[in-house]
Amino acid sequence: MNLLIANRGEIALRIQRTARRMGISTVAVYSQHDSSAQHVLQADEAVLLPGESLAETYLNIEAILAAAKKTSATAIHPGYGFLSENPLFSEACEREGILFVGPSADSVRAMGNKIAARAVAVKLGVPVTNGITGVPEVLLKNHANVGFPMLIKAAAGGGGKGMRIVRTEEELASALETTSREALNYFGDGTIYIERFVENPRHIEVQVLGDKHGNMVHLFERECSAQRRHQKIVEEAPSPTLTPEVREKMCNSAVILASSIGYYSAGTIEFLVDSELNYFFLEMNTRIQVEHPVTEMTTGVDLVEEQLRIATGEPLRLKQQDLKQTGHAIECRIYAENPANNFMPSPGFINLYHEPYGPQIRVDSMEIAGSGQIHSFFDPMIGKLITRGETREEARLRMITALENYAIQGIHTNISFLVGMMHHPSFIENTITTRYIDDHLETLIEFAESLKSSLTPEVPLLAGFMKSLAAKREISENIWQTIGYWRSIQQPEVVMDGKSFRIKILKNRNEHLHFMLGETEGEAVLTSANMQSKLRLNGISHLIYMGEDEKGRFPVTYKGFGFLVERPDMAGPENVSFAETGIMNIDSGNIVSPMPGRVLKIMVSEGEEVSKGQVLMVVEAMKMENNILCPKDGVVDKLLVKEGDMVDGSARLVQLE
Template structure:
């Protein structure tokens, strides 16, 4: 097992990794930006090191600074968390060259699966269903037009190196194509330093279902079931659930088989997520594989009892998985809500600032992941997510009821948040019935916000 590990991330995922290492007896060094001095991961880690100023490009994305910090403090591993450098094959390769274990798959695996067009071609060759689209990268607008005419509108233009909804644009007809293509390229270049693009047929209003998998270096790959991540706004997930209530056992088995086949195609080792879209006829298509721990991993942990971060570290150390596929049983239902510092009534504008008072919910079946506290600063430099609330109950309806109570108890003063908006969603009849897809918020957001305003007026 590793002796000392560098945590190359911040916020709640930094705390999640830190706690896990403490349980496993692994010493930690937290790498932080000057903006994050005094945050909980920095405070609670025995050792911490400032790697640069607030700008992510000069700190959390500064590969050389992170490698040097790991070498200086004699760390034998680096955990990148999610976001930042977690899916960067060049950073993983630098770790390998420096003799430092990257907590994740190899640089080759990340490159093969991270370049979405390459992954798509690989999955197609292995018999995993893929959405119709370009066979490789799309290098020019003229080429994009040819492919669009071939597969038909609407289309989805996606960054090959993308993730988290960035570098992605829709085009419903030829008049929208040029602007969508160029803006997607520009965003991809800014976010990932790579403007390579590919094109897929846009499956209108699908469900977004992802399968959690984990593999070790001994050839074992196990699926820990699926999550429904259809509740999205602008391709950003807001609520995640496990299991996916839209699937029956036959459909679930078929998708799990495809997910394992996808992971086996690259001899995958580490945690990862195979993502599918499911149309309204229950046809499913591979869209991408995330080669990292996911923001929403706690919902899988809640229904399986498996500590995914701990297992990720174990397999990175060369140990075999501590369970077999037959050992994985799901219990009950879990829901996660992402708490963001944003104002839904102002088009979800980010609202950084100081939290005057924070009270986190608790109780049986309630889990909160956060690095916030009363007096903490929500920085404008980073993602606006300040916490995740996860609940577990015997049924989906009971989980919804438990989430309502948790959100009622959750108190955050001093900044605007989406807590009230999420609370209203827990009472939305369509959501309660499970009649949601990726277009749900696009169609219903304005009405939900209006309902909230009217409810407040009546209460006054």
């Protein structure tokens, strides 16, 4: 077999690992934006997909088939997302005589489309919620029987893309239009679906595996209730919510649903579960899931290997009575985003990247080699961190340790937020429902900040300071270039996260600092190896991760939290920049973009009076629509961009009078 992987990033690398172990050669495809990505470098062959947009590259069936023919690929694995649930893709593979590693096109049509899948569930007696499908105009006229609150989602999609909750009539028209546009953009189909929204549900799903000979098994369930923006960020197996009786009933329902359509390959049946443990069929994902590792780590089954074997016609090697779930696994998705800014995507350059490692710790990631670029063209997920323990508590504690040693600098990530989640009583006591994070975001962010505040601040402060002492800088010809710039100021000002400190240097030699900080005298020794450093402060060692950014500042990661250390006496003009969130430059009245992206829609005109909080335009980044809000009352003097423009982070968008 010569396997083309029609995907990118961590899932492409994940599939490559299993293929390599099985002796299968691999072909990568890539766009011009990720030509140096690890999934390209680690493949046996790689083919460039011409074009810029997703529609021209990873969603282009003809281009991917051309790549397969060019490399004599005999099979294609779609991964997840992109074309993985497009029946036209699997049919095209069949026409070309290429093995599709996934279900049949008929199965995808029956269960991959949410409306068709619900019809199957209703016929089999599996509980569902009421709902209808169509284009925005039709749904606007015929939504009365659904009622509010309602959930709007892409009929052909998944992964939380194109999904909104609407609670009032006034919100409906705009939400239908936006969701349909997102669905068309990401899945190539603008059809949307509305259903009655179940308040405060759990999201629990069952992994199934079937072959081409009619055999079907389940590999138990995963709970994925911790979500933001309708996308999962923490998953675990087994579910800590279900009783054995409900678990058995739900897993049996999943097998019945999948078996009824002759399903083969890996698939997932998703359910909503209310507070009384009543469950309702949500959808079937006819592909491998992002969160499949927690199932693998609790069952010992390599789901990608089983997919490959099933695709070639092998009968299922697994028997239901032999499958067991042992231990507990937790997965945290690592995203390039800013939780404090409503999870705004944070593309940009990573100047330090370090993954944790150790027993019962697994990382499925883009495998950034020390540094790399996160583009605004793609989903913001960098990778997945998975830990296993004999108990949920053991897995949780191991996850905390692993997160504390996952260091990414240069962009915002959700790592510190996840550290807070793992410590928070809501996770420990298993009270999280699908709306919990969105409804309690401010509280959760404050909780994470309190954890950061409880750390010993001298550790990152002194680490960054000592890094600054050792930094080699080109300073105009003077004596300090010879004897060391730090000697020019024996009690320099050091700023950490905006707070000023004075550190008196008593002695500094060979990374050994004798200092005074306030009224406290101490000693610190800094040793570094690759990206890891150890600071021994007054006899106690602390593991940290340090870098230096393009502005001459020293980011320090300590126990999963980021600190920024600066030396004002070493600052240059390059330290001046736009505000981090990019809302407004107060002096000029410019409203700037908070991230690179594409101007999707402009909502105002020049000369129009606008008010604080009003949506001025929509900027699309990482396949998510982000509203640009007006920061104050005023009048639009000038629009500096037009719809369709690509903009950089901090690009000027609107000039207010």
